[in-house]
Amino acid sequence: MNAESQGHRNHTLVVTVENKSGVLARVASLFARRAFNIRSLAVAPTEDDHLSRITIVVDGESAPIEQVVNQLDKLINVVDIQDLQPGRAIERELMLVTVAVEPEHRDDIVEQLDRAGGKVMSVGADSMMLSLVGDPEHIDTFENLLRPFGILEIQRTGRVALANLDETIE
Amino acid sequence: MKTDGGQALIRSLEREGVEVMFGLPGGAILPVYDPIIDSKIRHILVRHEQGAGHMAEGYAQATGKPGVAMVTSGPAATNIVTPLCDAYLDSIPMVVITGQVPTAAIGTDAFQECDTTGITASITKHNFLVTEAQDIPRVIREAFHIATTGRPGPVLVDIPKDIVDPTNPRSSLELEDNVEMDLPGYKVDTSVDPEAIQKAVELIQNAERPILYVGGGILKSRAAESLLELAELTGIHVVTTLMARGAFPDSHELCLGMPGMHGNFTAVTAMQESDLLITLGARFDDRVTGKLDEFAVSAKIIHIDIDPAELGKVRRPDVPIQGDCRTAVEAMVSVLRDSGPGDADRTAWKSRISGWQERFPLVYEPSTPGQALKPQFVIEKLRDATPADTIVASGVGQHQMWASQYWTFNHPYTWINSGGLGTMGFSIPAAIGAKVGCPDKMVWAVDGDGCFQMTAQELVTARVENIPIKVALLNNSYLGMVRQWQDMFYEERHSEVFLSKEIPDYKGWAESMGCFAMRVDDPDEVEEAIAQANEIEDRPVVIDFRTAAEEKVYPMVASGTGNSDVIVPPSQEKEIR
Known part of the structure; x- marks a missing residue:
């Protein structure tokens, strides 16, 4: 019950669940029923076939985070919950984006993309599809950079996260 | 195999x-x-x-x-x-x-x-x-x-x-002989943190106006005896929520009865004025707290619950204790036995409590000759004519509140009702289930006429399956609690609350379902009808008590208001100044 856990910020929860049908629906339905807001969500299998990992970014303003954690923990299929502290976890998102770009501006874009660490996935007559992996702020920045060119289509994944190694060793 | x-x-x-x-x-x-x-x-x-x-x-x-x-x-x-x-x-x-x-x-x-x-x-x-x-x-x-x-x-x-x-x-x-569970995500921690218990005990020892706020969790953890020990050891008064009626004997001098929207004035007010709420298996339900911002503002909170999600969900506890209620209560008793109940002076507090009890008892105006039965009178007569361990199952509405208020619950597990969901029609099937589980106890369903019409068909089940429950139908021809709200908050404009005076014929209906049935209109017939019902063991009994429709449940804390604004019955209004 320290001051920080009461703060109104986004929290990244890494929720390990049993890999069974309907578990994501239970988690989503809990958030809906308790009026907790989800900012982003990513689900994938883990190193253990029986478990999946759900990374949920929770709006800390919709409910105290400990209440979210406690309610989640009551779901029988939830095996473990980590509330990742900002700066103490590696967080990544993937963005796929198609930008309108005339052939004479392609080099500009590619240069920016190289600097950001992204890749060209596909090139059309007057558009390009790019991919970029990075932490959410990095992706935000690059997305803003592309805006003036004209974004035709964009798809960002939910955030995935793991605690820094020094955090996982207790 | x-x-x-x-x-x-x-x-x-x-x-x-x-x-x-x-x-x-x-x-x-x-x-x-x-x-x-x-x-x-x-x-x-x-x-x-x-x-x-x-x-x-x-x-x-x-x-x-x-x-x-x-x-x-x-x-x-x-x-x-x-x-x-x-x-x-x-x-x-x-x-x-x-x-x-x-x-x-x-x-x-x-x-x-x-x-x-x-x-x-x-x-x-x-x-x-x-x-x-x-x-x-x-x-x-x-x-x-x-x-x-x-x-x-x-x-x-x-x-x-x-x-x-x-x-x-x-x-x-x-089919194997041994069946192993596979529940990697389900862990139950019933143990309690001794340090938290120590902190709780220190708060108890120093509190001048403590109240034991007891909820259904005490019954779930089979902790009624430990609670009695804790209360008697510390001399702290107890309120039992709607889900905990019977967890502490109503006849005990430390019992203040039910808190909440229709709680006893003293129970509501003592919580409101308290400096320490020792919360045992209760969850700060809105029907108990009234307007949350105004609830027990000067009280520190000890909150003991098996469910960690309850700790801080509504009211932030000063000492949260996750664990089994009985284990926690026993641990507190043990520490208190060693270190003593403390030397806080509670004389003034006790005299304030007894002052409220004297000025604001539960009261109703007896019916005058020719008037319909008072529902509270029927409950009192029923209470006095049945064994002390009678199980009472109630529906939802005015009759539920009167049953909780006017019955004297001295045994745990004798009060069965729908507290959280407020399910009309609960009482008859719940009473049947209770009677099946406790065939040697007398089981009375206290029901309203609105509720009765929702699940009465299970009386057929009761008769055919030989489950002799008894039903006290407090029949005022209205959806009484809704009517009360329309009376008090909608300028007495009654919208869709009148059922019917004569339809259905409850006695005839009950008889057609194989029950023994009576209709009682006159206060003088109440005792005899109950006595007759209590003698019948071979079939369900239904008594259609015709009660006064204008009767209201008092006291009341209106929805959305604070617990300091208790509406008392008209006869006590002069006392409230």
Whole structure:
């Protein structure tokens, strides 16, 4: 019950669940029923076939985070919950984006993309599809950079996260 | 042992110690009903699936054992949704088995198919859709374990027909002697933190105006005796919430009765003025706190609950203690015995409490000759004419509040009601379930006429299955509590609350269902009617008491107002200054 856990910020929860049908629906339905807001969500299998990992970014303003954690923990299929502290976890998102770009501006874009660490996935007559992996702020920045060119289509994944190694060793 | 899913299901229930189940068969669950014929489990055939669910709840509340209900798919499953939600909100251990269409048909909108686990996910502690016959024994074990441990609650097991149908090869399984659970995400921690107990005890020792705020968790953890010890050791007054009536004897000098919207003035006010609320298995429900910002503003909070999600959900505790209530209470008693109850001066507090008790007792105006019966009078007569351990099951509304207020509950597990969900029609099936679980105790349903019309058909079940409950119908021809709100907050404009004075003929209806029935209009006939009812053991009894429609439940804290603004009965208004 320290001051920080009461703060109104986004929290990244890494929720390990049993890999069974309907578990994501239970988690989503809990958030809906308790009026907790989800900012982003990513689900994938883990190193253990029986478990999946759900990374949920929770709006800390919709409910105290400990209440979210406690309610989640009551779901029988939830095996473990980590509330990742900002700066103490590696967080990544993937963005796929198609930008309108005339052939004479392609080099500009590619240069920016190289600097950001992204890749060209596909090139059309007057558009390009790019991919970029990075932490959410990095992706935000690059997305803003592309805006003036004209974004035709964009798809960002939910955030995935793991605690820094020094955090996982207790 | 080689067997089929249906047999395995019934064997698994027997292994869990199930003695009785409530249900109604239908298409998808049919194969499971065949092995019931050869089982020693008593099956009670209900007339509506909602009845099966409430009976299982009443059974569980009266006995402490998990209630079991079994119904078919589709409409039967949706009919039992209300009892599931009721049991969820009141933390009642219950296992409900529903039939489902064959696995291959799931998702095709087959006849009597519905997404039962989807519909019930948010109103069960957990639910299962079993897709392999081999999983049935394990899932049944897990269902009972989840329902009965930690914070109890309802668990639903949805069983597709093909895995229980002996003519289908998919139903074949090997039934092992030992069934291992596989619940990696379910852990129950009942232990309590000794440091937190120490802190709690220090708060108790120094509090000048402490109150023991006791909720249903005390009953769930079988802690009534420990609570008595704690109260007597410390001399701290006790309030028992609607879910905890009977957890502390009403006749005890430290008992202040029920708090909340229709609580005793003293219980409400003592909590409001308290400097320490020792909260035991209660959850700061809005019906107890009134307007939250104004609730017990100067009180520190010790909050003990088995469910960590309750700690801080509504009111932030100064000392949160996660764990079993009885373990915690016993730990506090033990520390207090060693270190003493403290030397806080509570003389002034005690005299304030007795002052409130003197000035604001529960009162009603007796009826004048020719007037309809006063419902409170009927409850008092019933209370005085029945054994002390009589089980009272109530519906929801005015009659529920009067029953809670005017009955003297001196034994735990003698009060059964729908607290959280407020389910009208709860009382008759709940009373039936309680009587099945406690056949040697007298069981009275206290019901209203609105409630009665929702579930009265289960009196047929009661008669046919030989379950002699008694029903005190407080019949005022109105949806009384709604009428009271319209009287008080809608300028007495009565919208859709009048039922009918003469229809139905309750006596005739009850008789047609095989009950012994009486109608009582005159106060002088009340005692005799009750005495007669108490003599009848071979069938259910219904007494239609014609009560005064204008009677209101007092005291009252109006919705949205604070607990310092208690509305007292007109006769006490001058006292409030």
